Amino acid sequence: MNQPPASVPALSIALTLCLPAALSAAEPVQSPTEADSDTVTEQTFRAGHPVGSFLLRPELAAGLLYDSNIFATRSDEVDDIVTLFTPAVTLVSDWEQHRLQARTGATLARYRDNEDEDYEDYWAELDGRYDISEASNVFGGVGYTAGHEDRGSPDETLVGDEPTTFDSRHAHAGVAHRFGDFNLRLGGTFETLDYDSVGPLNNDDRDRDLIGLGARLGYEFHPDYEAYVQLIRDIRSYNDPVDDFGYDRDSDGERVAVGFKGRFTNRLQGGAYLGWIRQAYDDSRFNDLSTPDFSGALSFRATPRTTVSAAVDRTLEETTLPGASGYLLTEASVNAVHRLDSRTRFSAGLSAGKADYRDIDREDMLYSANASLRYYLTPRLYLDAGYRVITRDSNTRLEINNPANLQKIDDYSRQQFFLTLGTLLYPIEGMPARFPASPDRLALAGPGWGGLYAGAPIGHGAHLLRTEGVRGGSGIDHGEFSDEGLAAGAFAGYGLDLGRWYLGLELEGEDTGGDIYHRKAKADSRTQDLEVEETLGLALRGGYRLASGTLLYARLGRVETDFKTFYTLNNAPANAVSRTFEQDGVRYGLGTDIPAGERLFVRLEYSYTRYDDYTVDVVSDREDFNPKSSFFNLGLGWHLGGSRSHEPGPERVALRGFYAGGQLGHGALNSHLTGSHVDSGSGPFDFTGDFGDNSGFTGGVFAGIGNNWNRWYLGLEAELEASDADWKHIREPNGRNFQVEKKNGYGLGLRGGYQLDNGTLLYVRAGRVRSRFATGWIKGGNPDNDIDRDDTVSGNRFGVGADIPATCSLFLRLDYSHTDYEDYSFTTSHASTDSMNFDNSEALFRLGLGARF
Numbered sequence: 001m002n003q004p005p006a007s008v009p010a011l012s013i014a015l016t017l018c019l020p021a022a023l024s025a026a027e028p029v030q031s032p033t034e035a036d037s038d039t040v041t042e043q044t045f046r047a048g049h050p051v052g053s054f055l056l057r058p059e060l061a062a063g064l065l066y067d068s069n070i071f072a073t074r075s076d077e078v079d080d081i082v083t084l085f086t087p088a089v090t091l092v093s094d095w096e097q098h099r100l101q102a103r104t105g106a107t108l109a110r111y112r113d114n115e116d117e118d119y120e121d122y123w124a125e126l127d128g129r130y131d132i133s134e135a136s137n138v139f140g141g142v143g144y145t146a147g148h149e150d151r152g153s154p155d156e157t158l159v160g161d162e163p164t165t166f167d168s169r170h171a172h173a174g175v176a177h178r179f180g181d182f183n184l185r186l187g188g189t190f191e192t193l194d195y196d197s198v199g200p201l202n203n204d205d206r207d208r209d210l211i212g213l214g215a216r217l218g219y220e221f222h223p224d225y226e227a228y229v230q231l232i233r234d235i236r237s238y239n240d241p242v243d244d245f246g247y248d249r250d251s252d253g254e255r256v257a258v259g260f261k262g263r264f265t266n267r268l269q270g271g272a273y274l275g276w277i278r279q280a281y282d283d284s285r286f287n288d289l290s291t292p293d294f295s296g297a298l299s300f301r302a303t304p305r306t307t308v309s310a311a312v313d314r315t316l317e318e319t320t321l322p323g324a325s326g327y328l329l330t331e332a333s334v335n336a337v338h339r340l341d342s343r344t345r346f347s348a349g350l351s352a353g354k355a356d357y358r359d360i361d362r363e364d365m366l367y368s369a370n371a372s373l374r375y376y377l378t379p380r381l382y383l384d385a386g387y388r389v390i391t392r393d394s395n396t397r398l399e400i401n402n403p404a405n406l407q408k409i410d411d412y413s414r415q416q417f418f419l420t421l422g423t424l425l426y427p428i429e430g431m432p433a434r435f436p437a438s439p440d441r442l443a444l445a446g447p448g449w450g451g452l453y454a455g456a457p458i459g460h461g462a463h464l465l466r467t468e469g470v471r472g473g474s475g476i477d478h479g480e481f482s483d484e485g486l487a488a489g490a491f492a493g494y495g496l497d498l499g500r501w502y503l504g505l506e507l508e509g510e511d512t513g514g515d516i517y518h519r520k521a522k523a524d525s526r527t528q529d530l531e532v533e534e535t536l537g538l539a540l541r542g543g544y545r546l547a548s549g550t551l552l553y554a555r556l557g558r559v560e561t562d563f564k565t566f567y568t569l570n571n572a573p574a575n576a577v578s579r580t581f582e583q584d585g586v587r588y589g590l591g592t593d594i595p596a597g598e599r600l601f602v603r604l605e606y607s608y609t610r611y612d613d614y615t616v617d618v619v620s621d622r623e624d625f626n627p628k629s630s631f632f633n634l635g636l637g638w639h640l641g642g643s644r645s646h647e648p649g650p651e652r653v654a655l656r657g658f659y660a661g662g663q664l665g666h667g668a669l670n671s672h673l674t675g676s677h678v679d680s681g682s683g684p685f686d687f688t689g690d691f692g693d694n695s696g697f698t699g700g701v702f703a704g705i706g707n708n709w710n711r712w713y714l715g716l717e718a719e720l721e722a723s724d725a726d727w728k729h730i731r732e733p734n735g736r737n738f739q740v741e742k743k744n745g746y747g748l749g750l751r752g753g754y755q756l757d758n759g760t761l762l763y764v765r766a767g768r769v770r771s772r773f774a775t776g777w778i779k780g781g782n783p784d785n786d787i788d789r790d791d792t793v794s795g796n797r798f799g800v801g802a803d804i805p806a807t808c809s810l811f812l813r814l815d816y817s818h819t820d821y822e823d824y825s826f827t828t829s830h831a832s833t834d835s836m837n838f839d840n841s842e843a844l845f846r847l848g849l850g851a852r853f
Helices: 007-017
Strands: 049-051 055-066 080-092 097-110 121-133 136-148 166-178 181-197 208-222 225-238 251-263 269-282 288-301 308-319 329-339 345-358 363-378 383-396 412-424 452-471 474-497 501-514 515-520 526-545 552-569 577-595 601-611 615-620 621-640 657-679 683-695 697-709 712-723 727-730 737-755 763-776 787-805 810-821 822-828 835-850
Touching: 055 657, 097 208, 121 621, 208 577, 225 526, 225 552, 225 683, 288 329, 308 615, 308 712, 329 835, 345 697, 363 657, 363 697, 363 712, 363 835, 383 712, 412 601, 412 712, 452 501, 452 657, 452 683, 452 835, 474 515, 474 621, 474 657, 501 552, 526 577, 552 601, 552 615, 552 621, 552 822, 577 621, 577 787, 577 810, 601 763, 601 787, 601 810, 621 657, 621 835, 657 727, 657 737, 657 810, 683 727, 697 737, 712 763, 737 787, 737 835, 763 810, 763 822, 763 835, 787 822
Parallel strands: none
Antiparallel strands: 049 055, 055 080, 055 412, 080 097, 097 121, 121 136, 136 166, 166 181, 181 208, 208 225, 225 251, 251 269, 269 288, 288 308, 308 329, 329 345, 345 363, 363 383, 383 412, 452 474, 452 621, 474 501, 474 683, 474 727, 501 526, 515 526, 515 683, 526 552, 552 577, 577 601, 601 621, 615 621, 657 683, 657 697, 657 835, 697 712, 712 737, 727 737, 737 763, 763 787, 787 810, 810 835, 822 835
């Protein structure tokens, strides 16, 4: 129940001209329990409350939305939780001839912490068709929308203390006639847009009228295929002679195109057109536009329960950005909907677009991805849960105050999680009262996990260190450091099977690598080095056995680790501290044991450990050390004891085709810094340090396609992610403050793997990603020398993981990757300059849910 968007004339007229000559008497409603079919057409039902010769369809939805960046800013993001309430009513005629439909609704939003962002959107529409004869009809409609502009709009400057609101009044009308195999449609659209001013922001110069006139001639050379030619006249007239920047934005133009549409098979239908756009502007400073125009869409019923659609489109959009006449928006998207069973639907989508601004040097790349799951509690009551990530990557990079402070001011990323409860408040004729059994469930099979076991893992991860200490009797230094390393060890334990639930106790030991080093080559500065050595631990594990026999578990336990610590003042080496501290810590994590034979199993596990603090005293310094770690382990284990029953697992699910899903990650952002400092005219002093932290989370969406040859698999996967991972170094009250934040990224990679007997895919991945990092550097009291810069860099990503079947279509994913990014450098503008190089890397674990279509 989404609000209808304000129309764009060229698009509206094209849609108007594509209206079919005849429609069914009562628009059917698709049921959540429709039967399987290998055609595009699905089983539908007559729906609504009879009101005379009309059907009334009220709907209601209420939900919560978490938005990580409600103002769509490049930095200093503000998050909030939004409560949404959406009622809607449709009244549609139940006639054998002619058609009339009325729709009205609203979306009411209330922000928990930012009440000025609250909005109320309303809409009402009336449209219909009058059949003059079997070959001719007239059609038309009117509508009104009171909406708001999203903060991510390119025309949103954040000057207004509330979202920009607008009114849209729109209408369309036309006539259609069929003569033989030809059909002709003539029509027009009109829309007037009235934007409200917000605070000091004047939006009156955006008010405009949009007029579209068009004709389309089609030829049906086959019952399933039609070719056509269409011509559209596009007139855009602003109320003000010039906008606030002195530009006359009136324009007019034409669209001419030839196209084709058809039903190619009973599972595939679509169409496309190719043409030309011409738009002339009244302001002589704007160049007239003349460029190719195209659009296309395909809908494919990949399986009886799966529909995949793809589209590409180009439109000319308006803007009031100074110097820009508008922007040419080219978008491509792929969406998939898969019915897991009669109650459950999984959907996912990816889109990419390019906004090419005319007459100014700006190009925006727009990326969006989403994944959601809908579950019908009853045939008319449903629950939606989903995730969306949105990114804008612009080529604008401005120098702010000094040459090193380069900001991509138009970039942003945002993550949104939503939960919605909705209901259809009307009867659906013929809908079953109960849901049939799910065809997507796996047969319960696989061995239990009780008894003794032992194994050996190898691992990779990051050791983290937070420090806090007094400097020279005054001032406090806060540091966050990190270094990646390998680990190897052994584990052994005993567990109990409690039906499909599991409870066990496990002993572990490991030897890890990792050397966190920091030094500034100045006499009164410090050198510190931390090496992580042996670890022993004991933990409880509790979990649940999936139908495939795979055990998903969580762990909680205590560990003891040796930290070899070196700390010294450079001018007092005789007082250096060099000793090993034995520290206790709490370790918690999650993982999976996957059966790979009658006794053999494969383990994937991610754990996070927080250790007790310890203190190092050197001369006048007192430094508190707070170590942590986050590690991923890949291991092999063996069940001990007598013979074990081993039921045959379910038939392996084919891995070929398209898949998509969402994932949530946690890991460590690491930055190796090298360079030189100049302090009050003295120096330069060499500086090096392993900085980082693992306090951030990463959300994202993935989609790919692959094929399996017997048990072997090869595929291609795209991913889009947003992150709040960062680390900081702070010196109070005076000194250098610096930090790095990872904002967003996207990538493409290959996956190759092997499918086990129970259907689990074990894989390795390799690919390229591109991510934006925000780097801050503050020194001295002059803010003009401060740095808050953006660098978008590429990196190589390698990883391992497992796709574990949860049903015949759904799978759980555990994925671990390491990404090594290109480095970047800058030199500050202070009289006592600093020159620094940043070499970033990331160790990232992600837990995901996906579906195969």
